[in-house]
Amino acid sequence: MKRDGSNLSYWQDTSQLNDHKDTVAQHDYDVVIIGAGITGITTGLMLQNAGKNCLILEAKTIGFGTTSGTSAHLNTVLDTPYYDLISNFGKENATLAASAAKEALTIISNHVQQFNISCDLEHCNGYMYATNEDEEKELKKIYDAILGVGLQATYVTDIPGPMDMTKAIKFEKQGRFHPLEYLKVLLSQYENAGGVIQEGVAVNEVKEENNRQKITVGDDHHYYADAVVYATHTPPGINLLTFKLAPYRSYVMGFQLKDEHQYPDDLIYDMQEPFHYFRKATYQDQTILLVGGQDHKTGQHPNPEFNFVKLEAFVRKHYAVRAVLYKWSSQYYESTDGLPYIGYFPGKKSKQQFVATGYSGNGMIFGTLSAKIITDLIINGTSEYEQLFSPGRVKPIAGFSNFISENFDVAKHLIIDRLAIDKIDGLADLAKGEGKIIDYDKHTLGVYKDDEGTLFALDPVCKHAGCIVQWNNTEKSWDCPCHGARYAPNGDLLTGPATAGLSVYDLKKDA
Numbered sequence: 001m002k003r004d005g006s007n008l009s010y011w012q013d014t015s016q017l018n019d020h021k022d023t024v025a026q027h028d029y030d031v032v033i034i035g036a037g038i039t040g041i042t043t044g045l046m047l048q049n050a051g052k053n054c055l056i057l058e059a060k061t062i063g064f065g066t067t068s069g070t071s072a073h074l075n076t077v078l079d080t081p082y083y084d085l086i087s088n089f090g091k092e093n094a095t096l097a098a099s100a101a102k103e104a105l106t107i108i109s110n111h112v113q114q115f116n117i118s119c120d121l122e123h124c125n126g127y128m129y130a131t132n133e134d135e136e137k138e139l140k141k142i143y144d145a146i147l148g149v150g151l152q153a154t155y156v157t158d159i160p161g162p163m164d165m166t167k168a169i170k171f172e173k174q175g176r177f178h179p180l181e182y183l184k185v186l187l188s189q190y191e192n193a194g195g196v197i198q199e200g201v202a203v204n205e206v207k208e209e210n211n212r213q214k215i216t217v218g219d220d221h222h223y224y225a226d227a228v229v230y231a232t233h234t235p236p237g238i239n240l241l242t243f244k245l246a247p248y249r250s251y252v253m254g255f256q257l258k259d260e261h262q263y264p265d266d267l268i269y270d271m272q273e274p275f276h277y278f279r280k281a282t283y284q285d286q287t288i289l290l291v292g293g294q295d296h297k298t299g300q301h302p303n304p305e306f307n308f309v310k311l312e313a314f315v316r317k318h319y320a321v322r323a324v325l326y327k328w329s330s331q332y333y334e335s336t337d338g339l340p341y342i343g344y345f346p347g348k349k350s351k352q353q354f355v356a357t358g359y360s361g362n363g364m365i366f367g368t369l370s371a372k373i374i375t376d377l378i379i380n381g382t383s384e385y386e387q388l389f390s391p392g393r394v395k396p397i398a399g400f401s402n403f404i405s406e407n408f409d410v411a412k413h414l415i416i417d418r419l420a421i422d423k424i425d426g427l428a429d430l431a432k433g434e435g436k437i438i439d440y441d442k443h444t445l446g447v448y449k450d451d452e453g454t455l456f457a458l459d460p461v462c463k464h465a466g467c468i469v470q471w472n473n474t475e476k477s478w479d480c481p482c483h484g485a486r487y488a489p490n491g492d493l494l495t496g497p498a499t500a501g502l503s504v505y506d507l508k509k510d511a
């Protein structure tokens with residue numbers, strides 16, 4: 001797997017990244033960064049350029065996480081509507097969030113210019129359209145709040161797509177790019193500046209010892225650093241952020257259209273629940289339409305593959321499709337109050353551990369912003385965005401209703417999943433490539449039959465917080481509905497917050 005799912009994403013298919021598997025000899029660094037997605041690589045480059053000696057440790061391969069599963073719209077109009085941010089954080093802070101998003105987009109543009117990166121970066125407009133009165137009311141709230149935080153938006157009578165609409169707004173100065181082609185060059189700049197990276201190394205533990213951070217990989221291999229950055233998308237283990245993050249899956253498909261003129265230059269969003277997002281992408285003169293949507297909480301859809309059927313039907317209703325070229329899904333994390341958590345890792349003894357998470361669907365922007373904030377905190381001890389994005393912030397009013405409902409879901413899954421487990425008598429009705437939670441001989445098992453017909457039986461209790469994982473029939477993974485840990489069919493850990501794979505039964509022996 002080149003990514004944390006078995007469907008190939010357009011970005012993986014059109015980008016070649018070199019291996020960085022050689023063991024690193026040096027063990028002492030200024031900063032160790034855990035994770036090589038957009039957050040980790042951008043942070044590494046900024047810190048290295050600021051004079052710090054950095055090591056990036058990646059459990060799997062560069063871009064293995066959501067950075068290869070994204071759709072790479074570059075937005076200053078965020079997924080959390082600005083009216084929510086105004087209500088949760090006040091107008092001044094919501095305006096600061098808008099400035100932060102603008103600054104992140106500028107950082108990306110500057111990198112592209114400075115390093116002459118060919119990554120299909122285009123600055124473009126965003127369009128959001130309504131199709132009925134309720135959506136029009138919502139659109140008006142969104143429009144007013146965009147203006148309220150100092151961004152530009154206008155009502156328009158047309159959108160660059162064939163969809164029926166009743167009202168639409170346009171917001172300028174958005175963008176789109178190819179995330180892996182962008183990161184490939186950032187990484188080589190990082191290495192040219194002396195930065196070090198190693199793939200295939202999962203960090204198991206970070207401990208503070210004599211004012212330094214001791215980073216353990218494998219059973220007994222250590223690195224030391226003054227500071228550690230968790231660029232892991234969701235921080236591992238159970239910590240103060242665990243209950244403030246909710247995992248979601250989103251689905252993207254790539255289409256070749258019959259009519260070349262139908263590829264939109266701009267970004268388009270509808271207002272359905274869940275909403276759809278559109279952009280085009282061009283690689284080596286071939287253009288495709290990327291459409292995403294069908295978002296749902298991780299591990300809480302009975303048939304994830306069916307989301308592609310619905311997405312494709314939705315697209316075919318509007319566009320003349322010549323071919324479906326790609327389909328993939330990936331994961332993002334929502335915070336309880338609509339802004340990500342970026343800065344000092346809450347609950348740690350010293351201020352030498354940093355974390356960046358809870359980006360929703362704006363991680364290209366927030367991953368870049370995290371690099372800026374964390375670099376400023378490490379180099380200068382301060383950032384203008386420190387308070388706003390502080391992972392330790394307490395927002396009882398803003399976060400309260402979400403907090404309750406997110407955790408209600410968790411509690412429900414601990415109990416109901418155990419009771420509602422599919423009752424089948426034997427394993428016979430399991431097709432090749434399929435997985436299932438079953439009751440078998442008084443045991444609850446996660447069972448997977450690979451393409452050769454070999455059976456794997458696992459203990460489906462997630463190693464993170466003890467919930468029962470669910471089979472994801474499109475990405476071929478076991479997904480935890482509580483905090484989003486994901487496992488390969490054979491139980492190997494794909495993504496945190498769990499820190500170990502599922503226990504595997506030896507079928508013959510255990511029988």
Ligand SMILES: Cc1cc2nc3c(=O)[nH]c(=O)nc-3n(C[C@H](O)[C@H](O)[C@H](O)COP(=O)(O)OP(=O)(O)OC[C@H]3O[C@@H](n4cnc5c(N)ncnc54)[C@H](O)[C@@H]3O)c2cc1C
Pocket residue numbers: 034035036037038039040057058059060061062063064065066067068069070071072073074075201202203204231232233236249250251252292329330331332359360361362363364365366367495496
């Ligand atoms: C379908 C979809 C569409 C999206 N579209 C957009 C969009 O249009 N625009 C936008 O801005 N955002 C979008 N997002 C969000 C965005 O893609 C993500 O927020 C972003 O890619 C996260 O980057 P990251 O570097 O923080 O995490 P990741 O890319 O997930 O990287 C984390 C890395 O850490 C590694 N790791 C984890 N634990 C350890 C460990 N213990 N030791 C070592 N390494 C470890 C992982 O292997 C992984 O490679 C989308 C998300 C989804 C799901």
